[in-house]
Amino acid sequence: MPTTSDYTFHSAVTAPSHGHGPAYWFVFQESKLLVRAAGEGAEVLQASTAEELGLPILRRQYLGELRQDGQPPLHCYSAEADPSAALPDGVSAEGLRQLYTRLDEPLFQIAGRAVQIVDWDRTxxxxxxCAAPMENLPTERAKKCPVCELTNFPRLSPAIIIAIVRHTAEGPRLLLARNHRFPQNFYSVLAGFVEPGESLEQCAHREVLEEVGIAIQNVRYFASQPWPFPNSLMLGFTAGYAGGDFVLEEGEIAEAGWFAPDALPNLPPPISIARRLIDWFVAEYGKK
Ligand SMILES: [Zn+2]
Known part of the structure; x- marks a missing residue:
């Protein structure tokens, strides 16, 4: 299976003026991607033009080029099909979460970009x-009102996600909590949305205090991950415990605890940066 390192994606907003061969079309009905089944996997639709797709397309957007060494670049489009349209034989509409293990990784990443562009264009x-029809700008991903000049960019909602480590007499422990919305016995690291006017570090301190009532220190950046459900950018951090006892946020956190690297509960799937943070803790503090 190709991985992201084999490919580079070059974002653009204006489609080439000349015709081209088969391109990838990330076509959505509501938030579901249209794919063809291919054995255990799934394939993104390919066509030279939107008309060739044979679907009632409401809106379309050019996304850019997927390049691989030694291969001609592949153009990528996103599009929104009429939600009531019947699908061609062999094509199904599937949620992105279900496609994570079935699409090639670079295509899954572009699908996560595509679903957000489609949703932004639609809304x-x-x-x-002033309610006038907006116009797309030709050189950047933005819309401008021709009457009052208000400009809109695709919306991103930054959220912090944080692994908190506590050094105890019995050894290092990781803070994991079970959200009321999670299935039974499924634990993860804490996360929360950044508020306007707040730095990422301030957000980390506030979220942890609100959710479990403890203080943290040494907040350090870890990694980030786009999370298109619906438009988050997850910013991962690590931190140390600084003091306080658990006071769980009512209606949000059902349980929280300090877990040893060799005694972890049920965890989030590998797709998520939450799992990468937990794997980091195990790699860093588990038995070598
Ligand atoms: Zn306006």
Whole structure:
């Protein structure tokens, strides 16, 4: 299976003016991607033009080029099909979470980009200030109102996600909590959305205090991950315990605990940066 390192993606907003061969079309019905089954896996639709797809397309967007060494670049489009349209034989509409293990990784990443562009285009057809129809800018991913000049960019919602380590007499422990929305006995690291006017570090301190009532120190950046459910950017951090006892946020956190590297509960799937943070703790503090 090709991995991201074999490919580079070059984002652009204007499609080439000349015709081209088969391109990838990330076509959505609501938030579900249209794919063809291919054995255990799934394939993104390919066509030279939107008309060739044979689907009632409401809106389309050019995304850019997928390049691989020694291969001609592949153009990528996203599009929104009429949600009531019947699908061609062999094509199904599937949620992105279900496609993580079935699509090639670079295509899954572009699908996560595509679903957000499609949603933004769908929900920003009219000016939020004066209600005039918006126009797409030719050189950047933005829409501008021709009447009052209000400009809209695709919306991103940054959220911090944080692994907190506590050094105890019995050894290092990781803070994991079970959200009320999680299935039974499924634990993860803490996470929360950044508020306007807040730095990422301030957000980390506030979220941890709100959710479990403890203080943290040494907040350090770890890694980030786009999370298109629906438009988050997850910013991963590590931190140390600084003091306090658990006071769980009512309605949000059902249980929280300090877990040893060799005694972890049920964890989130490998797709998530949450799992990468937990794997980091095990690699760093588990038995060598
Ligand atoms: Zn306007």
């Amino acid at each position: 920003h057809q009219f000016c939020g200030r």
